[in-house]
Amino acid sequence: MADRNFCTLGFIGGLHSRAAFFVLRQHGNLPWSVLSPLEIKGESQTGFVFEQTIQVVINETIQIPLRRIVVRLTQSTRDGDTELAIISNLPQSDASAIEIAGLYQRRWRIERLFQVLDQCFRGEIDTLAYPRAALFGFCMALICYNVLAVIKAAMRSVHGAGKIEAGISYYYLADEIRRVYDGMMIAIPPAQWKPLARLDETQTTELFQQLATKMDLSKFCSHPRGKKKKVSKPKPSKNKPHVSTARLLAQKRQSKKAP
Numbered sequence: 208m209a210d211r212n213f214c215t216l217g218f219i220g221g222l223h224s225r226a227a228f229f230v231l232r233q234h235g236n237l238p239w240s241v242l243s244p245l246e247i248k249g250e251s252q253t254g255f256v257f258e259q260t261i262q263v264v265i266n267e268t269i270q271i272p273l274r275r276i277v278v279r280l281t282q283s284t285r286d287g288d289t290e291l292a293i294i295s296n297l298p299q300s301d302a303s304a305i306e307i308a309g310l311y312q313r314r315w316r317i318e319r320l321f322q323v324l325d326q327c328f329r330g331e332i333d334t335l336a337y338p339r340a341a342l343f344g345f346c347m348a349l350i351c352y353n354v355l356a357v358i359k360a361a362m363r364s365v366h367g368a369g370k371i372e373a374g375i376s377y378y379y380l381a382d383e384i385r386r387v388y389d390g391m392m393i394a395i396p397p398a399q400w401k402p403l404a405r406l407d408e409t410q411t412t413e414l415f416q417q418l419a420t421k422m423d424l425s426k427f428c429s430h431p432r433g434k435k436k437k438v439s440k441p442k443p444s445k446n447k448p449h450v451s452t453a454r455l456l457a458q459k460r461q462s463k464k465a466p
Contacts, residue, residue, distance in 0.1 A: 208314055211235075214294065220265040223296070230311050233275065233292040239263050245277060248304040253312060254280040254291075258304040261294070271296070276304045278312075324348045327355075327381040355380060361415035366424065376429035383427070 214234035222229050242260040249256055257277040264270050278291040293311050295302075302310070324330030330348030335341040355377060363371045406414065 208310065208317070210314070216263065216265055219263060219271065220269060223265070223269065223271055228295070228297050230293060230295045230297065230307055232311065233294050237263070237294075239273075239275075239294075242272060248276075251278065251305050251308050251312075253282070253308075254278045256305050256308050263294075274299075274304070274307070276307050278308050320352065323355075323377045324352060327378050328352065351381070355384075357415070358419075361412070361419040362422065362424075365416050365419040370424075374429055375424065375427050379427040379429075 208230045209232075211232040211234040214231045214237050216237070219229070219231070239261045242262050245257040245259045247255060248258050255278070257279070259275050259277075260272055261275045262270055262272050273294045273296055276293045276295065278293070280289055280291060283289050284291075291308070291311075293307060295307050297307060321330075324345070328348035328351045330345050332341070332344055335344050358380065359371060359375065359377075362375065403411075403414075
């Protein structure tokens with residue numbers, strides 16, 4: 208599942224050759240032809256859902272029939288789009304048009320995950336030039352994210368899902384673990400940790416919930432930024448027209464070369 212930047216003939220052809228299923232937002236430059244007209248399939252949370260069959264020609268020998276799902280939005284996107292077009296090769300028996308539309312509209316959760324990996328766990332370190340080292344670092348970040356997800360699940364079960372999802376920051380939770388860990392490992396002897404390894408799933412869940420009740424949530428509150436203020440662009444003055452810096456440098460070089 209990916210956004211419109213991945214909706215290319217090469218990418219679609221590669222997925223098709225590997226017998227992979229996909230849900231992609233349609234790019235405006237993707238060449239396709241109509242095999243059936245749009246038919247309304249129902250209404251989702253964000254608008255009316257339509258579907259048709261199209262064909263995408265990868266090359267002279269590969270021609271792929273695809274499902275094209277169009278969501279006519281009741282509220283336009285931040286970019287001003289009133290329609291959302293999605294292409295997929297999922298069988299009708301596995302997913303309806305409304306289910307595919309719902310899947311794609313939850314794609315932002317994946318992007319949010321990668322943002323957490325980058326900001327909280329440094330999952331993409333620039334200096335890891337070796338591919339295996341970069342992959343290892345990314346996998347460790349994923350493991351840390353899973354640990355944090357378990358912690359937030361325990362917090363939701365105690366304090367309520369709405370309160371946790373709306374007001375708790377992944378960054379502050381990760382920062383708390385990062386700062387406290389070294390001192391905690393010094394203060395608590397290894398023998399104290401061994402009983403935890405013998406806990407089953409139910410006992411582990413109960414322990415997490417018990418610890419969650421003692422958390423001071425005010426330490427982990429997120430601080431969402433307000434709406435951006437519109438800044439009016441200054442109008443260029445007729446007396447002071449824009450001058451290209453590159454042009455001035457070129458003129459300077461030419462004057463130095465002149466005899």
